[in-house]
Amino acid sequence: HGDVPLAFYTQPSKAKYAANAFGDTADIMAFYEKEIGVPYPWDKYDQVTCADYHWGGMENTTITTLTQRTIHADEIENVRSSRSLNAHELAHQWFGDYVTCKDWSHLWLNEGFATYYALLHQRHQFGQDAFNYELYLDARDDIGLMHKDLRPIVYREYKDPGEQFDFRAYPKGSWVLHMLRNLVGEDQYRQAVKNYLTRHALSDVETDDLREAFEEVSGRPLDKFFDQWVYHGGVPELKVTYKWLANDKMAHVTVEQTHETGNGVLLFELETKLRFIVDGKPIDEPFKIDGKRHDFYVKLPAEPEIVRFDPDYTLLKRTDFSKSDKMLRAQLENEDDGIGRVLACDALAKRKTKANVAALRKALNDDSFYGVRLAAAEALRRIGSDEAVNALVESTDQPDARVRHRVIEQLGACYRDEARETLLETVEEEKNPAIAAAAVKGLGLYQGKDVSAAMRKALSADSHGDEAAAAAFLAIRELNDASFADDLMKAIKSRDQEMSPQDITEGLITLAKISQRGRRRDVAFDFLTGYLSYPRQVLRGGAVRALGELHDPAGRPVLEPIAADERDEYLAGLAKAALEMLDKETRLAPAEVGELRREVRDLRKSQDKLQKAIDELKGKRTAADDATPAKAKQADKD
Incomplete structure (x- = not known):
């Protein structure tokens, strides 16, 4: 330069x-x-x-x-x-x-x-x-x-x-x-x-x-x-309320600082603005906050479609501003306000209606700004209804890889059959290693031969950065299936020279967590102690951490000298933490985990059937009411 x-x-x-x-x-x-x-x-x-x-x-x-x-x-x-x-x-x-x-x-x-x-x-x-x-x-x-x-x-x-x-x-x-x-x-x-x-x-x-x-x-x-x-510490926590005074053609906005104050945190002095969108045109009203509560009255030509607090995003704050679904959907469609659309996604995630799901689905697929599409994907996952999950499943074909990655990540947090199938398809077909890895990680919630096959494929996958194998290390930990122990040791041993030491460490910890019972614990113990003399310090630290997770009492005489060696504070600190881990309870066995997850899925299916039955009864009741003569209805009221 x-x-x-x-x-x-x-x-x-x-x-x-x-x-x-x-x-x-x-x-x-x-x-x-x-x-x-x-x-x-x-x-x-x-x-x-x-x-x-x-x-x-x-x-x-x-x-x-x-x-x-x-x-x-x-x-x-x-x-x-x-x-x-x-x-x-x-x-x-x-x-x-x-x-x-x-x-x-x-x-x-x-x-x-x-x-x-x-x-x-x-x-x-x-x-x-x-x-x-x-x-x-x-x-x-x-x-x-x-x-x-x-x-x-x-x-x-x-x-x-x-x-x-x-x-x-x-x-x-x-x-x-x-x-x-x-x-x-x-x-x-x-x-x-x-x-x-x-x-x-x-x-x-x-x-x-x-x-x-x-x-x-x-x-x-x-x-x-x-x-x-x-x-001083903290950030302002603000509760904002809006009301339209139709007779006066006036907007009434209240701003209240709700955080606790004291010697460490003050009431804040803040300068910002309100923005009202009336007939598609913005009207800005600057104001200052210097007390506990303020009421602002703003004369407007008509009721605004959108009300925005700090529209230029100039204040660090935590804001509670409850708006109607209609106003939030209008905010989500305002092409001139990117951060406003992101905030609308966040707010709509708490409003689980079909209209809001449809609006978020449209934003996920059509919005001009990738940040809004990312926020819409996250909001749909948070809603979690059948319609919301289906919207994610049907929105995986994204031209922006960041959005495609986010959709797969969010599906990985949805424990649904439709999500499972999409994740398996992504592992098979996706060319982007980061996105395929996100799908592998998401499959950690599921059991089955096809999931096991996907894990083993990921462990042997060859890509820059070994992303699929690193994701499999984490997913297998969630599966908690000891049958992967041999595959893990093979993958770790074959990659310990070129793979990120942080990722290898995760693999060692996963091996320990799934090998806490029976003969496999002895095999894992020998494998892990072999890395205590490895040239790379980070991997020696990973082995120390994993020995704590293994919960094998035989690890104590191995870890105690490392914990007492003041020449290497890094390893000594890890060894002390590992010694404390030896006394903690082990996790549920794979069969127990699988059974619990199957029960959750069966419960969700039963709940869905019950909801459909309730909806049918409501529909029949409405139809019956509509068929009742007006005089009979009046007699019932009398």
Whole structure:
């Protein structure tokens, strides 16, 4: 890129696919230089993949080390991409290397920036909808799932630096920057970041350095913003209600902050807007929230078809906004609002009606944005009715591999005969290894000779990354069938040189879990202890973990010396955990698992028959009522 030489190093066996991981590097660097306003600050940039690297990547100055799992074959299509990891680590050359957080309490100044700038490049390359969708996933899956963790981003009471490398530094830090960008505007945001970097180049920084840079450029005090978002914990939990006042032609919207407040979590001050779609046209009403509850009254020309809170997606929050099914379906059809359509899918998943299933099915097959199609597939699985499962079964022919993969994943969570048949067909016919692997994993819920055949085929399948075999390791664990033990040992032994050590570890653990009884336990014990002297540390750790899962008392004298060896803290920690596992109860035997699952399926069939009978009775009652003369009906009422 320009005068900066770029170099990429990977294992010879993976070199043919290197472009899939590194091909965007020059574009990312060019975008960052323009967006940040500071040229790439070093004289070269190299990237190196490592076979046994534990994490995603490490931003050493001028040379990033990456997991080899970031190398994807062409056949994977767009199911997985290295773009985000590439962009994240490259952003660290500015945020983390050129300026570095003063101590671990300010880690978000490294990781929050790297996370957010990877998303900004996503917007640069794929547009606003893709950008908002990634913000949504971060808010829902990473921050939302940890909503009970009320530690602030800047947290000085950690006992180990590793405690800081969590959702607070990465996605929440990214969201803070996103809100700051929307608060001061994009131009002032860029200028403040440029000033922050140039002023503190090649030195360390803390959060107040960033705040001061933004206050100088924007001319507004930001102590409240940083206090509530960075120095205090939690996110705002908002209950939003809407009512149409027909006589006054006025919308009444109430916003209430419902989260518990105290020394650790404050009432938030928030600026956003309401958007009303009236006769297809948007009407925006900006407002500010600075108290427990606010009532807003907005005069409108007519009743809106759609009401949106924070339509531009500028606030991190957990929102409870109950709308009618009709309004949600209208929101799902609004082509101008990608994130609104995603949110509509999420809300409709809780409304199990045939009309909503039909709307979600249409979105899954026809929506212009892949994120909406992904959300629609997930919503149909959550509804789980016969109509919803059939919609998934009949929507597997997707041109976008990401959506095809998601449909198969969701079918893998539907314990239905129709889903089972589709998964088996996918294993046989699908050319994309990632999608075929998703089908294999989903079959872990089922018994049968055809399922067993699919597992054995997957264990011997040859593809880049061994995705099918890795999926079979997990599926066989769910099946809990000891008859696969020999097949597992053969697959592990034949692949332990080239397969990801993390995947081999899963295979070792599966072997242990299905071999906890009888003679097979002795065979598995000998196999696992053979890996304790293996050259690759990750596999030695996998063997240690598996010995704990095997529940064989013979493992104790083997594990105790490893646990006591302070020279290798990694293995010692795993061995201590494995020793604790030896005393835990074993799982149900395969026959017991199969019987329970058959009972569940029979119960569901009986329930379906009962529901049909009830529907028939209701139909007969309605027909009888319709046939009753009007006078007789009135007499009954009298």
